[in-house]
Amino acid sequence: MSIIDKTDAVLEPESVGFEGPLLDVRDLHVEFHTRDGVAKAVNGVNYSVDAGETLAVLGESGSGKSVTAQAIMGILDMPPGRIPRGEIMFRGQDMLKMSEEQRRRIRGRKIAMIFQDALSSLNPVLSVGYQLGEMYRVHEGLSKKAAKAKAIEMMDRVKIPAAAARVNDYPHQFSGGMRQRIMIAMALALEPDLIIADEPTTALDVTVQAQVMDLLAELQREYQMGLILITHDLGVVADVADKIAVMYAGRIVERAPVHELYKNPGHPYTKGLLESIPRLDQKGQELYAIKGLPPNLTRIPGGCAFNPRCPMAQDVCRTDVPPLHPMTAPDGTELVGRASACHFWKETVNG
């Protein structure tokens, strides 16, 4: 039993012959120990992504969607952060039980991440070609020259005009959209199995958002990757996602295939989010907003975390934490892939 055999088993888990979801997050808890107490950022999140599938994780700031992604990537700052419970199964292997070196080998090669602000996510003193080529040099041991050729090829892939001429330019010489393309190229360089995109279009101009989203969706189809798209923008999600998980105060409050969620939300929070999108046909009317603020994570309200802001809250909401109920149609047939963590999901769907 040599060490090399062991790492190879981790690097090529396909050889194990594992059947099941690509990534399966089970009952994940993340907390941060701060001076004000323990901030419970993630409280029992479950979700899974298959190859070629896009999961959109939706939620306000502080809902725990980015923290979940950081826990999956293994880039949480661990002295304040802690993962008391949960499993992150990647191809059937729990990444939380792996050594730091094993996780590092997965990062970039098997799971890659795209960040919100591409300017600050690119190293200002290195040319983009160097940073892109670094992926090939570090992970595949290519020579400088070969890595640069690959970098140009990748820049072409993400549709950067005159890639060969711009490969030696520095990040600040690119526009926001182009920079995000470079981030995407870096994440896709090694054709990972899973991409986590943390608000990839938030920092971009509206006109560029759609282009970048389309590019991401197109490349995902081409490579048959799993994609976790973290966003607070409902408009971005509709076109690209297959299924949606809505997060609130570190929990998933609703899960649904994308179009059904828009058509018929099963949780008052989702409903509130959808109603607060400005619409042309309601011009002149007051825009709906969910009352109140997201809860302080060190003092999450008892019962359903959404109850202080919920228009439908009853006494039971203040005492009992609603489990994630699988949803059924009025005639009793199961709605595939739908679930809602609301005591009154039936009333929400029908009302």
Add this chain to the structure above:
Amino acid sequence: MPEKTAEPEKNLTGKTTAAVPVPAAAVEAGPAPDKARSLWSDAWYDLRRQPMFLVSSLLILLLVVMSFAPGLFTSASPRDADLAAHYLQPPNWSHFFAEDWLGYDGQGRSIYARIIYGARASIMVGLGVTILVTVFGTLMGMMAGYFGGWIDSLLSRLTDVFFGIPFLLGALVILTTFENRTVWVVILALAFLGWTSIARVARGSVITVKQSDYVVAAKALGASTSRIMFRHILPNALAPIIVVATIALGGYIAAEATLSFLGVGLAEPTVSWGVDVATGRSQLRNAPFTLIIPSVMVSITVLSFLMFGDAVRNALDPKLR
């Protein structure tokens, strides 16, 4: 920054790898305003336009040449003493760059030759200490800043202990224990005491850079710890370190002169300005030039390095632009 998505070069529009060396060569050609500009090329662009930088770097260049090839400046030897002929002979200002230009000292040695040959000690001490201090201080500061936790506590306390030793007093104590004080002994003694300021600056700078998104992104894309430290953090944390190092360089030269003057730095037969100031002191009343000329050289040298450091700081600190 001008947006250049529509690059006009028609020959580069293809995705053939053969086109790669062309832009590479273009970048190395220099920082033309519309070509790729990094922090460093920007700084260089700024520096070339600063008179303070030009003057100080010319002086420094002159001093460096002087220290490596003193024979270019004078044919006289700094150790030829002819008491009978030249005892305290005053400067002859009309004999530019001649042996008797700056006069002779109390042992009948040409002051001009001693000034030329004395540059080597100052420059060697200045550069040697700065290099040692920068390498060691940066490593210590980077480890403390990057790893944090108990490593940081340990290294930072160690830094504090060394920082607490008064520089001159510490150097005095160390150097008096050595019988034979060569330039290398002085360099090591000063470096031993001087690395703390660099370590502190490096630690702070690394902590700032460590939190930036591109470091997290590099980590998320699978870079190893050493690659993150040396490829992603160090180049971005280097600017303040270089600024402190160049400014400190002048201080080390002054420290060497001070220690030599006090009789614990370099000693005869090593030729050093500090030694000359010390010997000139006894002749202050009857031949003040034996004291003043080497003192002025120390001042000019220290001043050039301080100006150089200032210019570099102005160029590297974007907030001062």
